[in-house]
Amino acid sequence: MTGLRIPRPRTTVGKAAGLVGAVFGVAAAGLAAGVATERALVRRFKDDPADPYADEVFGEQRSDAAYRLEMPDGTDIHVEVVEPTRPVADNPTVVLVHGFCLDMGTFHFQRKMLAQRGEHRIVAYDQPGHGRSGRLESGEYDLVALGHTLRRVIDEVAPDGPLVLVGHSMGGMTIMSLAELFPEMFGDRVVGTVLMATSGGMLAETKLVAPALLGRVGAPVLYMAGNVTRYGGPVIDRARRSTSNVAWLLTRRYGFGTAKPSPALVSYVEQMNSRTSADTVTRYLRTLATHSRFPALAALEGTPVLVIVGDKDMITPLIHSEEIVRRLPHAEFVQIQDSGHVVMLEHADEVNVALSRFLDTCERDES
Numbered sequence: 165m166t167g168l169r170i171p172r173p174r175t176t177v178g179k180a181a182g183l184v185g186a187v188f189g190v191a192a193a194g195l196a197a198g199v200a201t202e203r204a205l206v207r208r209f210k211d212d213p214a215d216p217y218a219d220e221v222f223g224e225q226r227s228d229a230a231y232r233l234e235m236p237d238g239t240d241i242h243v244e245v246v247e248p249t250r251p252v253a254d255n256p257t258v259v260l261v262h263g264f265c266l267d268m269g270t271f272h273f274q275r276k277m278l279a280q281r282g283e284h285r286i287v288a289y290d291q292p293g294h295g296r297s298g299r300l301e302s303g304e305y306d307l308v309a310l311g312h313t314l315r316r317v318i319d320e321v322a323p324d325g326p327l328v329l330v331g332h333s334m335g336g337m338t339i340m341s342l343a344e345l346f347p348e349m350f351g352d353r354v355v356g357t358v359l360m361a362t363s364g365g366m367l368a369e370t371k372l373v374a375p376a377l378l379g380r381v382g383a384p385v386l387y388m389a390g391n392v393t394r395y396g397g398p399v400i401d402r403a404r405r406s407t408s409n410v411a412w413l414l415t416r417r418y419g420f421g422t423a424k425p426s427p428a429l430v431s432y433v434e435q436m437n438s439r440t441s442a443d444t445v446t447r448y449l450r451t452l453a454t455h456s457r458f459p460a461l462a463a464l465e466g467t468p469v470l471v472i473v474g475d476k477d478m479i480t481p482l483i484h485s486e487e488i489v490r491r492l493p494h495a496e497f498v499q500i501q502d503s504g505h506v507v508m509l510e511h512a513d514e515v516n517v518a519l520s521r522f523l524d525t526c527e528r529d530e531s
Contacts, residue, residue, distance in 0.1 A: 217428040225275050233320055235292070235313060237303075242296035243289040244268065245321055246275070249282035256326035256355055256526055257285040261314060263333025263361075264448060265440040267295030269432070270332055273512035274519060284328075284523065289317050291334070293444035295436075305448045307455055310334075311341030318353070328356040328526055330519070332508060333480060334448075336362025340457040347463035356468045356526035358519065361477050361505050363484035364491070365456035411438060421476030421504035429509050461491050469495035470522040472515060474503025496522065 212218075231243040248255070258278055262270040268288040278286050290297035292305060292313060318327065331339040336359040343350055350357070415434040416425060469492050473485035482499070489497045498518045500511045508515045 212424070212427050215426050215428055217426045220428060222272055222428075222432045223269055225269075225272070226279055229321075231321060233316060235309075235316060237309065238298075238301050239292045240298040241289055241292065241313060241317065243287065243317055243321055246279050246286040246288075248285055249279075251285075252283045252527075254326065254527075255283050255285075256328045256523070257287055257322045258328050258330060258523070259314075259318065259322065260286065260288040261329065261331040261335030261338050262288075262291060262294070263331075263335050264452065265294070265445065266332075266433070266436045267291075267439070269295070269436060270335075270506070271330070271508060272432075274330070274508055274516060277512075277516045277520070281520070285322070287317065287322050291338070293447070294440055299441070299444060300447065303447075304450055305444075307334075307337055307341045307451045307457075308345070310338040311345045314338050314342050315346060325353075326355040326526075327353050328358065328523060329354055330358040330360070331362060332360040333362050333505065334452065336360065337452075337455050337457065340364060340460045343463035344457055344460035347460075350463040351466045354467060356470070356522060357464055358470045358472065358522060359485070359488060360472045360515070361474065361480050361485070361507050362488075363455070363480045364458040364461060364488050408434070408438065418478050419504050419506050420510050421474050421502050422510060423502075425504075425510060429506075433506055433509065458487075458491060461488065464492055465494070468522065468526055470498065470518060471495050472498045472500065472507060472518060474500045474505065474507040474510065476503060477505045477507070479505040 225244075226246060227244040228247045229245040231245070233241040233243060235241060260268060260271045260275065262268055267290045268275075271288065275286060275288060278284055291310060293299045314329075329339050329342075331337070339357060339359070412430060412434050415437060416430045419433050420430065471485050471489050471492075473480070473482055475482055485497070485499075489495050496518075498514075500507050500514050503511045
């Protein structure tokens with residue numbers, strides 16, 4: 165941020181402060197709405213005897229090996245590998261790349277399905293600043309760096325053989341960054357790509373996601389947000405935890421498309437969100453707000469592509485996936501009805517069917 169000049173007019177600072185408050189004002193929202201009312205509402209939503217995932221054990225998956233990879237910027241990356249139980253020669257390794265404010269648990273049901281299928285090696289990792297991976301010591305996170313991180317994970321734990329890359333939201337953007345940096349990998353190593361609820365750009369069309377909002381305001385807001393969380397991040401994180409009922413309701417409203425999503429799923433996603441620190445959130449804002457990698461999609465033109473999106477996704481709406489498919493007309497396009505942003509959790513069975521079918525296609529193409 166060296167040399168960054170913050171505009172002095174009070175109106176600009178006031179707008180910036182207001183936007184920062186909108187993003188990190190969960191505590192204020194909780195007080196305004198009434199803590200008791202929120203608790204009662206959440207309790208009513210959670211009290212659902214028909215919840216199909218009430219007994220699902222989230223966050224625990226079989227892992228045959230775990231690694232800590234240290235990146236040049238000092239962050240260490242947590243990686244897990246599941247070996248196939250019924251290995252098939254030349255079957256691609258499946259690499260799972262999760263999205264913003266989540267972790268590798270995003271793919272809970274896909275990893276479970278692939279492990280039961282037993283024919284593919286599975287590689288999953290937590291993006292920098294998320295899950296069990298370390299945080300960047302200084303500066304901002306950058307999608308270019310995320311592309312290099314993905315390449316490092318591949319080089320270290322899947323150095324040989326074909327790959328299918330599966331990315332959700334920011335994970336899909338990470339794959340696009342990899343394609344921009346290393347287009348020669350696609351068609352050579354990468355024999356298939358799955359893009360779930362993601363975007364090649366067009367963030368101005370995303371009305372509800374904070375990075376798009378802040379991106380339109382510019383550097384002063386990002387500068388202020390970074391300083392607020394750098395020096396007051398622990399306070400903000402405590403406020404977020406103290407108003408977890410508000411966070412739960414917001415997750416239910418904006419993460420899901422079903423009228424009555426599984427309370428257990430909502431809680432699982434909200435827990436992943438809450439484990440992502442406010443400092444990490446703000447240090448990702450600029451790179452997400454300025455993401456535009458449509459030209460990178462050209463690297464995917466010669467390989468199978470599967471695009472999956474929920475028709476009620478309010479974080480990366482349908483138009484984002486439609487634009488990707490317009491640029492990759494050979495892609496298989498699956499729209500999941502009554503699903504929001506966490507489509508692979510909310511409609512796991514439908515996503516798993518599409519993913520299994522796609523892997524079969526990649527295997528035939530490879531052979």
